[in-house]
Amino acid sequence: MPAYRSGSGDPARTLALLWREPGFGQSARGPKQGLSVDRVVDAAITLADTAGLDGLSMRSVARAVDVSTMALYTYVPGKAELVDLMLDAVYLRMERLPVDRQSWRSRLTAIAEQNRALFDMHPWIADVSTARPPLGPGLMAKYEYELSAFNGLGLDDVAIDDALTYLLTFVQAAARAAISTRASQLDSTMSDEQWWAANAPLLARVFDSTAYPTAARVGTAAGAAHGSAYHPDHAYQFGLARVLDGLAALIGGQQASAGR
Amino acid sequence: MPAYRSGSGDPARTLALLWREPGFGQSARGPKQGLSVDRVVDAAITLADTAGLDGLSMRSVARAVDVSTMALYTYVPGKAELVDLMLDAVYLRMERLPVDRQSWRSRLTAIAEQNRALFDMHPWIADVSTARPPLGPGLMAKYEYELSAFNGLGLDDVAIDDALTYLLTFVQAAARAAISTRASQLDSTMSDEQWWAANAPLLARVFDSTAYPTAARVGTAAGAAHGSAYHPDHAYQFGLARVLDGLAALIGGQQASAGR
């Protein structure tokens, strides 16, 4: 199915599931259900945390909760909706510390950090597109909380939404880069350093450094600075500083910090 | 295979392919090859442009170039390496207009626009992680060109690389959002507006707007501002302005533009 997109199922059914409305899995007639939506979703989250969304199969979820594969389809309409439920569930469980009293920079930094931690715990989230987000209690709580970090900055509501989207988009992009760096290491038995080391001599044979002088110079400098490999942590720190400086210009008043 | 990552094959073989080094598909003995790597790569790009990387199968490529599926494996070690070749090929074909003389803001805006156009023509690129990029002539030319936009800004080489990575990461993230928005529309027979319209009354039943006052207010305002739907163009414009303002703080001297 890949290209995981939330919000692809029937809205009514999906919303009812997200808010755990009764009325779909609890008729009087027939045998009682042996499981619950929550059990299924929890098992799926655990599996996805280690195997990713592609490694997560309906068969593996069924095995984890000890039913036949097709029994899952009485709890959840399909894999797409299951992913919606997983996403809203982890949103709901996010830590939401009070963010008042600090500077807006530290408030937004905290929001970014919390989201970064979420991607760290649940890397599969980075693969879910939320063009149509799961409109469940988790997303609502998360949205409400994160918006509150923008209080008192003199931004209008539309700008607040834009700014939050911008911040979260950055964190997701940084997380994706970090995750795929990690994934490359894991399934190639070659570290990034080894990979670059393996490529360097071969590349030297075909690569004419007079044809690409800037690339050769900058690439070498960047490679030396963080050990011949893309460094996700550094990219996140650099990027977050830029994001905050960019928002500072929007917010006004505050001075942008230079530095790296 | 999903979770497309470049640079996952044998470095020597992949590099030889990227630079089209002779020595792999041209021994004297036996029948001549009926195709070329380029023909295969071109066919694959054409298919991926309309069907995406998941819709691109070795079988469909083979059909397009009129050979059996397995014949492809004499040109290319597997799908992963094929994607590497596709990526480097489209990089190589990018337009590279001279960027001198203008302000750095318009130079970086041009880089961003060119990459945005690339994602628009080849949406599948947004699905490829480049933690280990295809070290071919296309990437080299692109990197060389894009670095040149940072000339004369007083940044050191490491900062230039960081800044470019930051800019490109933003464009990719914005492109992903735009692409998945488009994809949602395409395969659900429901426009974003219709989707939100379908959800709104149902959501009203379960959603307690006193529990999430800020979310209700801001969500309503944002929805009204761009028609109840996520608006990728607006997010890109807003984000790019922020990215440039953020880099302005790093570069110094120039004044950041406020405004939306």
Add this chain to the structure above:
DNA sequence: CAGTACTCTGTACGTCGTACAACGTAGACG
């Protein structure tokens, strides 16, 4: 006590990437 609405199961279909063995071809060598 029959009827019925439900849960759960196993089988089956069409998709994918690619391993493998068989077949045919054309240059290299005696």
Add this chain to the structure above:
DNA sequence: CGTCTACGTTGTACGACGTACAGAGTACTG
């Protein structure tokens, strides 16, 4: 000139995936 051999190409096969469908069993409703 004939034979050998390396290689291109082909078809078949395997195990994965999501899920449609038919059947079996269960427990409440009338």
